[in-house]
Amino acid sequence: xxxxxxxxxxxxxxxxxxxxxxxxxxxxxxxxxxxxxxxxxxxxxxxxxxxxxxxxxxxxxxxxxxxxxxxxxxxxxxxxxxxxxxxxxxxxxxxxxxxxxxxxxxxxxxxxxxxxxxxxxxxxxxxxxxxxxxxxxxxxxxxxxxxxxxxxxxxxxxxxxxxxxxxxxxxxxxxxxxxxxxxxxxxxxxxxxxxxxxxxxxxxxxxxxxxxxxxxxx
Numbered sequence: 001x002x003x004x005x006x007x008x009x010x011x012x013x014x015x016x017x018x019x020x021x022x023x024x025x026x027x028x029x030x031x032x033x034x035x036x037x038x039x040x041x042x043x044x045x046x047x048x049x050x051x052x053x054x055x056x057x058x059x060x061x062x063x064x065x066x067x068x069x070x071x072x073x074x075x076x077x078x079x080x081x082x083x084x085x086x087x088x089x090x091x092x093x094x095x096x097x098x099x100x101x102x103x104x105x106x107x108x109x110x111x112x113x114x115x116x117x118x119x120x121x122x123x124x125x126x127x128x129x130x131x132x133x134x135x136x137x138x139x140x141x142x143x144x145x146x147x148x149x150x151x152x153x154x155x156x157x158x159x160x161x162x163x164x165x166x167x168x169x170x171x172x173x174x175x176x177x178x179x180x181x182x183x184x185x186x187x188x189x190x191x192x193x194x195x196x197x198x199x200x201x202x203x204x205x206x207x208x209x210x211x212x213x214x215x216x217x218x
Contacts, residue, residue: 031140032133032189035068036126049122051091052113066095067160067188074181076125078117085177087115089167092184096161100154140189144196152199156187159206166213173216179209 042057043049054069070088078084090112098107146152163180170176183205190198 031137031192032068032185033130033137035065036072036129036133040123040126043119043122046119048116049119050114050116051087055113064188064191066091067156067184067191071181071184071186071188072129073125074177075185076129076181078121078125079177079181081117081121083115084117085167085171087112089164092160092167093164096157096164099157100161136189140193140195140198142194144200145194147196147199148190148194152196153191155203156191156199159203160184160187162210163206166210169213169217173213176209176213179205179212183209 038057039054042053046053051069055065070092073079073084073088091108094108094112148156163184167177167180170180183202186198186202186205189195190202
């Protein structure tokens with residue numbers, strides 16, 4: 001029995017993964033609303049929705065889908081489900097470290113990919129996110145792209161690693177995990193739209209969140 005899975009990132013991601021059997025083939029997405037629709041479509045015939053199903057549905061052509069999935073889950077009411085924040089922190093840390101190391105494939109443990117929630121809770125969260133998604137899609141556009149290429153991408157990965165490491169502390173500060181999810185979602189959107197201004201906003205939110213945690217806990 002396999003205990004882990006290797007997922008393609010970047011140029012390798014367009015190659016078929018024989019280990020997966022998908023009901024919905026991944027498609028390129030250009031906005032947040034389209035992403036939410038893809039996820040909702042993929043889980044119509046499942047009683048419980050695993051992280052593996054969500055990742056397979058959105059595809060892994062870049063680092064952005066990971067950030068969007070983790071960020072949206074933490075920003076939505078799903079963050080209140082026991083164990084979700086821990087699983088998302090583990091996913092975020094694993095992917096961010098491997099991106100910093102320059103790996104072309106991401107290794108994820110099977111136990112993490114098999115984490116699941118009920119379809120009813122997921123659909124409710126997706127509907128809750130629709131209005132913010134519509135606003136985000138109207139606002140984002142390519143600009144300041146030096147902040148989302150090469151050095152900028154590594155800066156984002158480093159910031160995401162720090163967010164993942166401080167996630168346990170966020171359990172002690174109300175709304176801090178939700179704020180972190182908001183920042184991660186914006187980072188993901190910045191990478192999707194090549195929008196450096198969004199990345200700058202996400203860096204600012206993360207800095208303010210760090211100051212809040214330090215002020216509250218120290």
